Amino acid sequence: MAKGSRLAEILRNYEADLLEDWLREQRASGTLRPELLSETELRAQSREFLNAMQQAAQGGNLTDITTPEWKNTRDLLARISSIRASLGFSPAETATFVMSLKQPLFTRLGKEMDGQNLEGLLGEIWTVTTLLDKLGLYTTEVFIESREQIIARQHEDLIELSTPVIQVWKGILAVPLVGTLDSARTQVVMENLLQEIVNTASDIAIIDITGVPTVDTLVAQHLLKTVAAARLMGADCIISGVRPQIAQTIVQLGAEFTGIRTKATLAGALALALRDLGLTIQ
Amino acid sequence: MTPPGNERVPIQSEDDIVRARRIARTYAQELGIGLTNQTKLVTAVSELARNVYVHGGGGTMQIEIVSNRGNQGIRLTFEDHGPGIPDINLAMQDGYTTGNGLGLGLGGAKRLVHEFEIESWVGRGTRVTIVMWA
Ligand SMILES: Nc1ncnc2c1ncn2[C@@H]1O[C@H](COP(=O)(O)OP(=O)(O)OP(=O)(O)O)[C@@H](O)[C@H]1O
Ligand SMILES: [Mg+2]
Numbered sequence: 073m074a075k076g077s078r079l080a081e082i083l084r085n086y087e088a089d090l091l092e093d094w095l096r097e098q099r100a101s102g103t104l105r106p107e108l109l110s111e112t113e114l115r116a117q118s119r120e121f122l123n124a125m126q127q128a129a130q131g132g133n134l135t136d137i138t139t140p141e142w143k144n145t146r147d148l149l150a151r152i153s154s155i156r157a158s159l160g161f162s163p164a165e166t167a168t169f170v171m172s173l174k175q176p177l178f179t180r181l182g183k184e185m186d187g188q189n190l191e192g193l194l195g196e197i198w199t200v201t202t203l204l205d206k207l208g209l210y211t212t213e214v215f216i217e218s219r220e221q222i223i224a225r226q227h228e229d230l231i232e233l234s235t236p237v238i239q240v241w242k243g244i245l246a247v248p249l250v251g252t253l254d255s256a257r258t259q260v261v262m263e264n265l266l267q268e269i270v271n272t273a274s275d276i277a278i279i280d281i282t283g284v285p286t287v288d289t290l291v292a293q294h295l296l297k298t299v300a301a302a303r304l305m306g307a308d309c310i311i312s313g314v315r316p317q318i319a320q321t322i323v324q325l326g327a328e329f330t331g332i333r334t335k336a337t338l339a340g341a342l343a344l345a346l347r348d349l350g351l352t353i354q
Numbered sequence: 355m356t357p358p359g360n361e362r363v364p365i366q367s368e369d370d371i372v373r374a375r376r377i378a379r380t381y382a383q384e385l386g387i388g389l390t391n392q393t394k395l396v397t398a399v400s401e402l403a404r405n406v407y408v409h410g411g412g413g414t415m416q417i418e419i420v421s422n423r424g425n426q427g428i429r430l431t432f433e434d435h436g437p438g439i440p441d442i443n444l445a446m447q448d449g450y451t452t453g454n455g456l457g458l459g460l461g462g463a464k465r466l467v468h469e470f471e472i473e474s475w476v477g478r479g480t481r482v483t484i485v486m487w488a
Binding site for chain 1: 375401455458
């Protein structure tokens with residue numbers, strides 16, 4: 073059925089007409105979002121897609137879009153899809169871009185095959201509809217993938233943002249930790265802190281755990297490692313914000329913060345740090 | 355919100371460990387368990403849930419409200435179908451680890467709660483039950 077398809081021929085012969093019909097269809101579909109995508113861009117994307125499809129269809133394979141001759145089309149759709157994802161289109165809107173080509177193509181097929189057998193026309197329509205469905209679904213897959221990438225990147229940004237290293241005094245850094253300390257965050261905290269110790273040539277780093285709800289053996293281990301690494305960079309650490317119930321818990325857990333100075337409050341830690349540096353606040 | 359008396363939550367990811375902690379805290383608050391014991395219970399949950407996830411390859415935490423002579427408590431059962439523990443006495447020792455932890459999770463959890471029980475079958479899995487009374 074696909075073998076004898078006239079799709080490639082129609083795409084070639086009516087390129088300009090199809091483009092206009094399709095654009096009209098897209099405008100009518102209500103998923104155009106002119107505020108997000110200009111008419112010029114839409115026209116360019118549509119023309120490129122028709123071209124790519126025409127070239128791929130020439131090979132005669134209209135059923136399997138994973139083959140090499142469809143690579144250009146796939147790449148183009150992937151590009152369009154991730155552009156639209158970042159512009160704020162929904163996956164359905166992007167899939168509709170592809171699916172809305174059905175109507176103009178069916179009309180054209182109908183005209184071309186006028187007088188021929190109905191069976192042949194139905195066969196063509198079936199071929200084209202399944203092909204466009206596959207291409208439409210492909211945009212959705214890519215869309216979801218690029219969304220996930222965006223979310224992952226935002227997640228990383230958030231991690232960075234939520235663990236700022238502050239220089240509270242010349243020679244003194246503070247990192248207020250807030251929230252759940254999973255391994256990924258602890259890694260970022262540790263790297264940021266060590267980097268800032270170098271950048272600011274600090275002698276003392278205060279790690280404040282007031283905002284950490286649970287200090288278990290994993291968090292304890294992360295803290296111990298961070299302190300050890302800071303020491304190697306020549307800086308001494310003070311852990312502050314050790315609330316009474318956390319202190320009791322740490323003791324019963326058996327985690328030993330031997331050799332690490334701890335304070336109940338950030339203010340207490342700061343006073344201690346200033347004293348270390350021979351400074352006093354007047 | 356009054357939590358239902360019996361609930362089983364999956365432990366299959368880091369996020370599930372955080373969720374298990376949050377659920378345990380909610381129950382403890384509902385029972386009127388004080389802040390220090392809440393913190394201890396939640397920390398024990400963190401240890402045992404992490405053991406289920408890391409050593410047991412995932413499993414579940416079951417929550418029950420129990421009572422004894424008018425006193426209410428929360429009983430949590432951690433279960434997995436992982437490799438099991440060949441020598442429980444050894445595993446309970448502080449500092450003993452087959453991974454790269456501090457080896458304090460089991461011993462620490464036992465010290466943090468009122469009741470602690472561990473059963474394990476090599477090749478079949480591990481079950482740890484803890485109780486914290488209000
Ligand atoms: N659910 C389990 N299934 C199989 N083995 C376990 C399980 N829980 C604990 N173990 C074994 O017991 C050992 C001690 O556990 P424990 O929690 O005390 O320390 P850890 O998990 O190695 O380190 P951490 O101090 O971070 O908890 C583990 O290293 C592991 O070999
Ligand atoms: Mg452990």
